[in-house]
Amino acid sequence: MSREELLAWIPAGHPDETLARQISFDRLPAHIAIIMDGNGRWAAQRHLPRVEGHRAGIDAVRDTVETAARLGIEVLTLYAFSMENWKRPAAEVSTLMMLLKRYLRSELNTLLRNDIRFSVIGRMDDLSRDIQDELHAAIDRTASDSGMLFNIALNYGGRAEIVDAARRAIESGVRPHDLDEQRFADFLYTAGQPDPDLLIRTSGEMRVSNFLLWQIAYAEIYVTETLWPDFRRWHLLEAVQAYQKRERRYGGISPSPAVASAK
Numbered sequence: 001m002s003r004e005e006l007l008a009w010i011p012a013g014h015p016d017e018t019l020a021r022q023i024s025f026d027r028l029p030a031h032i033a034i035i036m037d038g039n040g041r042w043a044a045q046r047h048l049p050r051v052e053g054h055r056a057g058i059d060a061v062r063d064t065v066e067t068a069a070r071l072g073i074e075v076l077t078l079y080a081f082s083m084e085n086w087k088r089p090a091a092e093v094s095t096l097m098m099l100l101k102r103y104l105r106s107e108l109n110t111l112l113r114n115d116i117r118f119s120v121i122g123r124m125d126d127l128s129r130d131i132q133d134e135l136h137a138a139i140d141r142t143a144s145d146s147g148m149l150f151n152i153a154l155n156y157g158g159r160a161e162i163v164d165a166a167r168r169a170i171e172s173g174v175r176p177h178d179l180d181e182q183r184f185a186d187f188l189y190t191a192g193q194p195d196p197d198l199l200i201r202t203s204g205e206m207r208v209s210n211f212l213l214w215q216i217a218y219a220e221i222y223v224t225e226t227l228w229p230d231f232r233r234w235h236l237l238e239a240v241q242a243y244q245k246r247e248r249r250y251g252g253i254s255p256s257p258a259v260a261s262a263k
């Protein structure tokens with residue numbers, strides 16, 4: 001999409017307008033991945049049960065998905081439930097699943113309207129039947145959308161993904177000496193997708209928590225103190241702007257001699 005597309009959606013004079021005008025649309029991250037964290041703390045600050053934080057987090061998901069699509073981001077991946085999150089109390093897990101189901105039902109039309117293709121990464125087969133059905137329905141309904149790809153990481157673990165990829169590689173019969181990084185990446189859940197350029201984590205935690213371990217090799221990491229339920233368009237634009245000020249080197253040297261000598 002474009003600056004115009006984004007600005008058309010921001011009320012004139014709104015503070016987000018200034019930020020939107022500062023974004024360089026020719027240098028957008030192709031893939032943004034987000035570790036949505038801090039729902040529990042958001043609820044605790046309000047003396048509410050943790051699940052109220054998850055409930056409030058849905059508004060942040062909605063806003064982020066639409067902002068990313070309007071910005072023209074190619075792939076957005078949201079970490080919604082890790083394989084380790086099964087350790088949480090059963091009531092919290094079932095509320096998270098119920099909220100996911102409700103989100104899919106209520107947002108399907110928004111996804112379709114914005115030409116967003118929905119996809120799941122993670123061990124989907126281990127989720128309950130009704131959740132799988134709901135996910136498959138959203139995947140099928142949006143399959144021909146050609147705009148942003150929206151991956152939701154569910155029952156996802158980065159190490160498990162690498163193990164699954166290794167199993168698939170073996171099953172495919174690929175010969176060991178033919179296997180290189182590119183071939184291996186084709187067995188990951190994210191096969192064919194660009195690696196995340198920008199990894200955002202909310203709520204200030206400085207860790208990766210088993211997310212996209214292979215794919216984030218050279219991602220720019222942006223951690224904000226903002227708790228996930230408070231995350232909105234403005235925060236995403238701010239993260240993209242910060243990303244655009246970074247210098248990516250991939251192990252090389254600075255492309256600009258002026259910058260290199262200033263260091």
Ligand code: IPE
Binds near residue numbers: 038040041085203
């Ligand atoms: C993120 O918020 C949501 C999920 C992991 C599903 P948390 O529930 O981890 O919130 P905190 O980290 O306890 O504040």
Ligand code: IPE
Binds near residue numbers: 038081082085205
């Ligand atoms: C990471 O958050 C998982 C998701 C956002 C789904 P956690 O809250 O589970 O991570 P840790 O336990 O703080 O590392």
Ligand code: MG
Binds near residue numbers: 037039
């Ligand atoms: Mg957390």
